Amino acid sequence: MESMQAQENSLSSDMSLRSLKLRGQMRTNVVKEIMSTERIYLKHLKDICEGYVRQCRKHAAMFSPHQLVTIFSNIEDIYRFHRKFLKELEKKFNPMQPHLSEIGSCFLLQGEGFSIYSEYCNNHPRASAELHRLMSLSRYRHFFEACRLLQQMIDIPLGGFLLTPIQKICKYPLQLGELLKYTSEEHRDYDSVNDALKAMKKVACLINERKRRLESIDAIAQWQAAILHWEGDDILGRSSELIHSGEMTRMFLHGKNQQRTFFLFDHQLIFCKKDLLRRDLLHYRGRLDLDHMDLLDLANGQNAAHSTFLKHAFELRNKITGESHVLCCRKPEDKQKWLEALARERHRVQEAEEMGIEISESQRKSAIVNANARKSKRGNMNNVGFASCALVPPHQPLHPLHQCHVPVPTRLPQQRVISLAEPMHKPFHLWDSITKHRHLRK
Template sequence: MVARGEIARFWSLESLHMVSTEGTTESSALVDDNGSEEDYSYEELCQASSRYLQPGGEQLAINELISDGNVVCAEALWDHVTMDDQELGFKAGDVIQVLEASNKDWWWGRNEDKEAWFPASFVRLRVNQEEISENSSSTQGEERDSEAGKHRQKHSENKDQMRTNVIQEIMNTERVYIKHLKDICEGYIRQCRKHTGMFTVAQLGTIFGNIEEIYKFQRKFLKDLEKQYNKEEPHLSEIGSCFLQHQEGFAIYSEYCNNHPGACLELSNLMKQGKYRHFFEACRLLQQMIDIAIDGFLLTPVQKICKYPLQLAELLKYTTQEHSDYNNIKAAYETMKNVACLINERKRKLESIDKIARWQVSIVGWEGLNILDRSSELIHSGELTRITKQGKSQQRTFFLFDHQLVFCKKDLLRRDMLYYKGRIDMDEMELMDIEDGRDKDYNINVKNAFKIINKSTEEVYLFCAKKQEDKGRWMQACADERRRVQEDKEMGMEISESQKKLAMLNAQKPGHGKSKGYNGCAVPPPHQSLHPIHQRHITVPTSIPQQQVFALAEPKRKPSLFWHTFNKLTPFKK
């Protein structure tokens, strides 16, 4: 078992080498322009440190730290939005304190004031768990100044060591990432192309996307990164310029991430046949790849591009403003954060369109275009009273999406059943706050009211909320809708027509139609039936630490019933 203090300071799930007590690692394989590895074999690469965690040991190590009173923190890689009270919701970049980690898929942790379960693969442990306090206990009299000086010097040394840790983590994970990309290209794609009877060109394009372009790009990126890496004094390394130099190249990840859901679907269909399962496993064994399914390997580029801003943020934290690389690291962080933000947003929207499609199918009497033809996100929902020009009040349930506002009527007996009543185009609308009292246009007394006015036709819609707080939420939601539409336009955020059509087709299949409300029994969350873990041991090669496998694949989201009303649809909210 690795020394406890060593893990507390240096270990992270995404690190593929254990850092020694002195904070150094042996050099790893370098990659040339042709993608060949120099100096070290893959086995030697994985044995760069003789001290690593055995399969299943990472959870035990974390729990041992926690039981000894150490604070173990993790940073979120993805948004995790949930309706389950027993699960912990968070956004990418949030810091979660890990309280228990005996299960490899679900950990118990605290975020703000709430404690609950959360998926372990949605987070990464911090490289530097322990923050060195600048405050120190001082002695009385003449010793106080001397002790303070020693502690300041020690703090400076520790900060250099922490920067070294982050730099080494970036370098090590980058090297092993290249190995994974090479395995995919040479272990899977090359073999698939030889078997033309099993795969069409279109299928291979769907499954692997542009991963070969990513591999070529990452080789160049790593080569430049190695040039800027100071092996003797890693904390003096100046790697920020590499990210800025290649910032346009990272745009190729957008295409891959866009294609990834389709790749998962295509693989899922193929894996229903035994010959494909055996074929992909044979490819893995032939290439001597770690024991993880092909879909786990294909997820690594998606996760990698979202880890860059987290790594750069941590590097910036331990880079002083006097450091020659400070400005470049700061600029690189902002650049990679924008790239990851776009990809994370697209991923979130792709998850949302399936729910939106199922919602539309559940609405009785739907008319006109499909909701996904213009919208891809629900921003707010709730009940409002619509006042007609004749002064008639209509109680309706409203759903504010990007570009349009849909309103429905609840069934008198079955309150979970909704009937379509119409929609309003928000692109031509202007929001107006109305004071309590008599409205001049409608000649009636109103309370908690606001208007939506069509700038072209001057058509007016008057709405009243039950409470002042509800009115405020709707006013804010309408402003958010305009802002998000503008952001999507600036970021080039578009969901392809094929993905929209696929979502609608899936929603219309038997079993995906109208919901049964809350009468059915929900599937128990995975953490309600946790048992001691019998971990799958690594087969080829045997020397690879289990944390390499653990950090690659997201846990499967638990199935849940779909609901009709969107009054509490947290998954759609940012």
């Protein structure tokens, strides 16, 4: 009996040793892959900087400084960063026993440095567009191919090389996830790898969020340019995303009210009035600073302060002045969506502050300039008889001062935002009456 127990213990011990050895071998493989891919990646960065950027700078007649920044962005900063990062990895790498390597701390030590990828990833669409334009010209095609051959680079086009930084920053969380999978909790590198994985996921999330917001600011600038009689600061001065939109009723004392279309952005709530003749046009009427507002849910019933019966209502109260703004929705489900959206707005503002998400002043100005240019172009098209927007009903003539309302992208499905901000209407009967009796004025 004792002999059988000893055999079982021995068998269990052998299985445990084999499992431990297998885990060590798998960790060795992952560590070697991280080291190998990092060396290859650094070689790619070096080839781009020395084979392309340096050669382009020598040909000022072909490439302006602005073009070089557009195509290569901050690739040289990334190259310098990874030279330093690889040195740290080499220090922690154990070539004799790779599974004992403690490389997790390297990612933590250089954690903030990975944020330089944000600028590169945000710029990549513009880089691709400019590179595509230049590649259509044989002169530039031959030049870039000569650069590749001179540097003795592998047979990949420049566009492929410029994509590698984006692929690399996305691959780190996957590699660290695999490394953590084969790192036991008793391993000296476990805590560092676990923290490094969280840090790199946060970096990837930050890059994605900045890219998403950057893509939305052009549409927001176009939206503002389309609003008639805009007053005050540009919306991009404080906001970078539209969170929700829809129609609500503003309640005033003694039962007075106003029907308005509201647009909930981060930090502020914009409200507009629809044009009497052109219901797809909006006139600016004001804004509320949400950073100084408390949100209060109001029950259905008689409200003493407003001397009226309130239904599906909530209140925004200024924490400094005490000024109250009561808004009523048409349906209870509409009210619920607004309450959720306002709570989400506060969460998004806090999240942006914690992640350090900020749109630069130059990016804001560029979006506003481009939006105004498009607005002028639409105005010129209107003057020569072209429709400026598919949303304008064909039976209604365009006024040169009127600009089409531009829908803004949000987290909500685009179709839904359009339906909230621009409900479909039948032809306005007053306009039909005016056009029908126009001959009486002659």
